[in-house]
Amino acid sequence: MNRKNIKFIVKILALTLVISYVADKLIFYALNKLSDQVMVGQTGGKLNHFLSLKDTLDVIVFGNSRANRHLDVSMMSERSFNIGTDGTDIAYFTTLIKTLPEKKEQLLIINIDTKNFFESDYTGSDIRALKTRFMRNEIITDELRASNHIKPLQNVFYSMNYTNRVLGLLKNYANPKYDYRTYSGYDPLVLSETQKSIRNIIVAEPNKRICYETLRVNPAALKYLKELKTHLEESGKTYVFITSPMYDDPCTNYQLKLTELMREKELKYWDFTNYFKNESDITLWKDKTHMTKKGAERFTKMLIDSLSIKN
């Protein structure tokens, strides 16, 4: 290798880096502009919608897809929103709760499940679902940085904040599937005939979830739970943690342990895992963990009674 070769390598690599760096910023800027106008869909639109409304809301539901599918917030208040999002957990909603206004009275209903609290593989990586707001929202950026779930290259290539979301954003920009102004964030499950037959197979099978006897609280989940407790106490929000119903959950020891943990931390927690356990009506279910619209409506009514919420 001679000097000419070295010059050649440096030229190609430098040019590649400069072009990709500049193009990355242009794409990031363009995607930000586009994303800000998208208010529908789980690729970022629903989050945008929530962030635009959060300061005016009275009731907010947080949690994963079960929260999203199980709680019809419109039955609770006109100014309510369900920000339950597929595949997310405590890291995600703790961060969102930190973005809420401090002085406003709000009721927070937070759905938690036992799985990530007692299994070792949870790392809080669900916080990555907020990455479209990295470098754009101070609280979210700080939380993402503190979580160590931001890839080192993401600090250089900002368009990585939109990884695997571009097509969804474009689709929701060009053809939003609902009017967000009438959307409460609740996504009821109404099954097609195919889904019904799949459901019938699923619920007939024995539950394959593996339950360990010795339980240790997951450190990442515990860290976020402690942060959440501190924040809820300081901000004076009204809250309740719940676990919504399941078709069958073989890990009863997990349920007991979570109840014990929440009691220990002096956090208000209601466990509804077995709420429909004695009912044989299969139409309440989409699968073993998600209720249909019918199940969700019954559950929401019961929860409203429990919370003594009036319309």
Add this chain to the structure above:
Amino acid sequence: MLFNSLDFLIFFVLVFIVYWALNSDYRKQNILLLLSSYVFYGWWDWRFLSLILFSSFVDYFIGLKIKSHTNEKLRKRFLILSLCSNLGLLAVFKYFNFFTESFANAMSVLGWQVDSVTLNIILPVGISFYTFQTLSYTIDVYRRKFEPTKNMLSFFTYVSLFPQLVAGPIERAFNLIPQIESKRIFSNSLFKAGIFQIFIGLIRKIAIADNLAVYVDSIYGNIEIHNATTLVIATIFYAFQIYFDFSGYSDIAIGTAKLLGFNFNRNFNLPYFSKSLTEFWRRWHMSLSFWLRDYLYISLGGNRKGIIITYRNLMLTMLLGGLWHGSSWNFVIWGGIHGIFLSFEKFIFSISKSKDFNAFGYIYTFCIVLFSWIFFRTQDLDSALIIVNKIVSLDFGQPFIGNMNSFSNALFLLILGLAFDLKLFRSGIPLEDYGKKFGSTKLAFILALIILILSLFYSTSENFIYFQF
């Protein structure tokens, strides 16, 4: 160390700089390559380095012994010793549990209850690849096709050279050892070709294959609940997932080798653009298919001993080729399907005196390959039969899409990958040389574009599919 990791990027940049700084003495470069290859492999599990060292020692000395003897019996004994050592390693680490369990099952079918003895063994990464590589060396020396090297450093570097160590391409000694034993020359065109191929490999693996995997895994993880339409879509996605995954790996390996001044052989040549299964095997995992042809099919007699023996040899080669992929009957059946259709084609071509089908052959070939992938992808025979049964009984209906965003990403990237392959196919220029045609500025633009596509569409996978083999 994975090619698609930051660890490898740092590792390779360091090796690259020191390697070319030592350009005046290729022997020093070889020492660096050997040490860095051991670091690369030891990153997974340093204990398995002992297996590579064992394999290297055995075949180095056996190669010299075979060369030093003129007595054919003695030469053959040394060859058998090499075969036993290498295949013995494979038998213990890869097939022991499979054979004992299969034996116990066969006995129970016959009415005898035999407890199978199983060992708790971890499969060492790349063992199937480097074992075949060292075997090809010894067999070539035995066949007097290649003079064994006396230089231990060269031979050890040949066995362990990190770009091809864990998943090939399975390089022949006559291609690689002469390159190891001579001065490597850096050329700008080789650099352009290499870096372009690495980037194409990354996009094939990280963007296309890993996005397809999301859908495939979700469907193949629950085959009982899905209808035939969904299963066919998942199998089509899998056909392209495994292609882009493995060809992507090979591209990174071949491109990395180019940056170090080595020319590896092609491993994939647009296999889904094949008009027959025979052609498919000249384009798919070429280093393995040519290995099987040269060292198994031909050793069994090839097509020199009559038509019946030819078909037998073809079947045996494909069955063993299937078994090479892993210790499961599914792989054997996969090989068997290919063997049957290769024999069928051999028969058709022999009576029609043609060497290919017409354009319909593209569809025929893809359908056969697709059908065989069902057995390759499923964990056991029962699962494969469930899928086949659903398809045969025409259990079609509305497909399950799952997460629409993941599905549309996978579909978009698949179309992108196929469009690029089609362009390559039409251009007639192999990917290995494609980067050479670009000027430096144009190449930089293309690489930058690939970086942006990766930023926007990368997916995360912990492994390459072929690592498990």
